Amino acid sequence: MNGTDDFYTVQPKDAPPEMEEIRKLLASNNLELDDQIEVFVVSRRQGRLVACAGLDHYTIKCVAVADDVRGESLSLALGSEVVTLAAARGQFHLFLYSAPHNLPFFRGWGFYPLVEVPQRVVLMENSPVAIKKYCDSLREQRRPGRTIGGIVLNANPFTLGHRHLVEQAARACDWLHVFVVKEDAWLFSYADRFALVAAGVKGIDNLTLYPGSDYVISRATFPGYFLKEKMIIDHSWAAIDLLLFREYIAPALGITHRYVGTEPFDPVTNNYNADMKHWLRHAASAAAAITVVEVPRACTRGTAISATEVRGLLAHGDFSRIKELVPTTTLQFLEARFPLDMAATR
């Protein structure tokens, strides 16, 4: 290691004086500061900030090294620092975003390309075998048939709308593969959401339910999704998640159709549905096209059911209305978890 390089970490939430320097270094490399980064590793040389790498949970982004210090050992030392920092934070399976032309550079960090949005961005991971292992495990679940469906649910929480979507898809398909988004980023934990989906899809026999994975709508594959409440979804980041689905997950399971609910309320999710049609079906890709089927949302009293509404009603303890929107299994869970005297009353 070059003894003159001094690495240390900076947390953007503390708004340290370094943030302006980081922003400048990124800008000179045509990168923008990413809001989701929890911690930066930075290096100074003679007082000047010359290198930075950001970590958002288990995804490395915003990596930049000043022009005049390239070609030394600094960049590899930076890579070692950020990988070690992630390990100290309990993150070992790492992902990384890079501009496509820097791909060879990050191969030197032990990262391997997964998917690329041409001329824009490439997603890499720090294992040459992890995605293959995951796909091999999926392949064991393949089912015969001409029409094989796929659905990805967040289900925060599982409603009659989700039930309707799954039922319609299962009816149209020989077999249906359902994934639940894994991250713990919402009101309901992953474990609770998964349990409610499992209970809610009971009785549908031509279906396999999968635990979530880092490869299906995760902080790595679709960081913008986790800003949804703030109404920002970056299109190119939806593309990464969708291309990963098209190029790895769908071929492993033989998925021919992806099912999704129509989105009457939320323009962000509506854009996502449009992106889905583009990246799963129309965009150029080595993988076969997947048909996207938008299923009209189930309604009660003429209004489409949404999990957002259920959460809103929950805040007011309005269980009589919630009862019309969710299956019994979800209702029982909500009543046990949010007893009336605890819910905000009005």
Next chain:
Amino acid sequence: MKVMKEAIAGTLESSDLLVKVAPSDKGAREIVIQSEVIKQFGKQIKRVVAETLDKLSVSEGSIVIEDKGALDCVIRARVQAAVLRGAGSEETDWGTLS
């Protein structure tokens, strides 16, 4: 000995290597080696890694290595460190590792 949890040892810098270990979902010993000098020294690196794991009696675990042209003694040290971290073992008989 089994790898019970994820762990790393080493760096990505020249003449070093980064060793990542994790529990094996297949209950087997799986080794993946990437090296800048795999064509010249691949066989030798594989042998050093296997011998080091044998001496530690590692029967289960996924071991992924990113080698930057490390010497054998460095490879041994990094593999030992990663495995011992991943096994969460408190007591180590260093004499058996030489």
